[in-house]
Amino acid sequence: MLRLKNAVIYDPTNNKDGVKEDIWIENGKIAAEPKPEVVKELKAADDLEEIDLNGKIVMAGGVDIHSHIAGPKVNSGRVLRPEDHRRDNVARKGKLRSGVGSTVPSSYVTGYRYSLMGYTTVMEAAGPPMKAKHIHEEFGDLPYIDKGFLVLSGNNYFVLKFISENNQQALKDYLAWLINVTGAFGLKVVNPGGVEAWKEGKRMRGIDEKGTHFDLSPKEILLALAKAADDLELPHPIHLHTNDLGSAGNYKTAINTMKLLEDYRLHITHVQFSSYGKNEDSKIKFAMATDEIAAEINRQSKLTVDIGQLVFGEATTMTADGILEYNLHKLSGNKWVNTDVEMETGSGIVPMNYKKKNLVNDIQWATGMELFLKIEDPWKVFLTTDHPNAGPFTAYPWIIKLLMDKNYRKDYISDLNDKFDEYTDLSSLDREYSLSEIAVISRSGPAKALGLKNKGHLGVGADADITIYNNIEDNDIAEVFAHPAYVFKSGKMIVKAGELLDNLEIGKTLVTKPEYDQNIIELIREDFQKYYSISIDNYPVTDHYYDKIEVIPCVTKE
């Protein structure tokens, strides 16, 4: 048994806000404090290891609800950008494999850097089903963290077909089958209908217009998918990248979508990119709509969002939203990758550099910050940079500092474009996040939204994924969150004094296995065999690709 003595615990799930207590760990889980006689026995048998934390801050390991860390798109980004890695080399050390970093790090370095930051669970945000084996292969080389992936389903042929046929039962069975055979954790929906339109050489706007070969509106697709996810009792609701993402004036689409799905569970991802207004009078025609978006989120009870906070500097945008990447390429003139995936989805990659003096980038940055500050309940809003789209995940400590320290925020603003205050409210917002609120947005909230009952908190029975930080009174906040004193993963120490230990391990893959009617395979077989380029029998990810998996049960109703 392991005892972490004199911890100051921030565990919002269990209502502990700076409580001084010990933490007990056994078999990779948080354990109840043993009775004094048991402690004595353990000591006598030399079976009790104790670490004195001397009042250091203790939180559950960080949980990232949306990050691009593995799979075909990420890897294509790596190949595309040798210039991204060249100056960021990580040498082999003991058993720790070498690699490269920067915005699209190699798989090993991705695992190292999340771990060094005290993050222990990360959800890969978007996987094309037919390339799922690739994702799982990379997961095998992604050390320490537990991970899963969300399977792209908003422009899938069978999804659109069953919705257009009004066959909700087949849709539900198909989605369950898809999650099972790809080894996914949940459903990702990207620009529903809009990616198919892009492949057909068409454009769609808003969520009402019907379009594409399937003659469906995004509205119809969204409703059917949200209902199916609820009916399947998936631990995590549909994870939505809204239509019109990234374009001026798109906040209306976002709000219409939120209202449309109010009766369902819903997570909207990198909502920063969906919260823009349009200002016809200004030269840049670009504005923010954080009041409107925050008000709608504050009003709703089930809806959660993550921000996708912009970080100044290098980024690599990558998304299944093919048309969006085309637009970014036109806007920036930067190199552009597009990959259409048959029957399922699209994808694109464009490198970006967000500049402090660029007014549009400043407004995007402020949009994220303002949403963090205007959304009242931290359980509804989570910390992400949509890595590596709006910036790398390694910027989280800096974002935490911006949220916790209004003076630092003000200082920072003084470096931005002179017109910053004309377009934003940020300078007038005084809210500062508390440590407890930081714990919510960086672990407890995302774990809850993902339906991971054993993550994001330190209650008895939880996974012993634990991060220990130095005090913020004597240290720079960003430093504290960038370099935890200790990190434990499944009860084992992996980071000590800001350095990785030499016990390279691969974490678990998190999957769900919703039930479905086997007949669905026969229902799709003919079209599959004709219109895919591989056989349906070679489509499923076989056991061969899983090392350690944990099946998260599909129960959401009490």
Place this chain on the structure above:
Amino acid sequence: MTELKTFKNITCTFCGALCDNIEVKVKDNKIEELKNACAISRKKYEHALKDRTSPMINGEESTYQEVIEKAAEILKNSKNPLIYGLSSTTAEAQKNAVKLAELSGANIDSTSSVCHGPGTMAKQLVGMITATLGEIKNRSDLMVFWGANPVEAHPNHSKRYTMLSEGLFKKNRSDREVIVFDVRKTPTAKMADQFIRVEPGKDFELLMALRLIIQGKKPETEAGKVAGLELAEIEAAAEKLKNARYGSIFYGMGLTMTGAKYMNTWAAMSLIRDLNNDHQRRFVMMPMRGHGNVAGSEITMAWQTGYPFAVNFSKAYPRYNPGEYTAVDLLANKEVDAAFIIASDPAGNLPKKAAAHLKDIPTIILDPHWNFTSDFADVVIPSALKGITASGTVYRMDHVPLHLRSFLEDEWPDDAAAVAQIGELIENA
């Protein structure tokens, strides 16, 4: 007598098309019957169990354990070894090879650097607009083959993925227009609606002319011609490209390895990019990769090291420099002092000067079959046959992963196991 056993939907690894619909009937550990195989694969399957290597050290018979140990010893004692090949082995073996390279401070490079590697370098400059093969089958109304001859090199390709396939929106040959650009009238060209003969080495000029015309500009001509073609003919071709709704260009080594080399691919990529500028038109391109898992070699190397090929580990972290850490250059400049060849035949395929150096340095080869390199290699490690007696993962030319299932027994372990074992000997030394 054992029973006849049928295996369906087996993936063929003999070219980058990775047809996954091969049917095999097996009896007494022999292939009795093959269905859906093409002329190439039929021959390869029939020869698979013949000409098999066995453990050898300096031309003398040896044991498996001894050749593995000898290989580890050579790599350990080498100051600057090269690990090369990889494109015909599984992703599992490729991953282990990258680890081995790291452990032994080696250079690691795949045959990609002498086929489609230039295309990858062009991608690093401008990007790449592509699609999976099924998408092209389903949507493409204009198919262009440029310096590529799938009818001979990937015989099932046109039936499964292109001209002759049944797609969702495009049902048959008559729903698609086909143009072939090549220096000679290949069998693929004979199946096309139009064949455009390119003057050898002038692909770059022709691609740039097409780009200019599509941008509404007039290209410069020499006596009214570009790349041996009348301007009017090029303009007519440009018009066809512009009229496509979902165009596709398949390009082969006739583009990537001739004339301006990677600038050719750069020009093609730039042309495709321009063609996507019209909102109603989409256009994609696809390298016609030869070896079964050459795509996999780039993919596995990239997630482990950040780079697709030409990686050097002498500093304990990966460094990338095509032209310096590429096998051809390392060998021709005599920079490496030992070589480990995995599932490849550099003596048969690399330029003479590069191949010659292999004879001067300790060379290890891991391959199920004898080839020109194993004829003189110091150490020969036998191996199981990918997709026949060995399972594993391969990536198709469009990066679609497929799992190989073995259907015959073998006496030798597979590549992945051999490479891992050598790695362990070095790691635990």
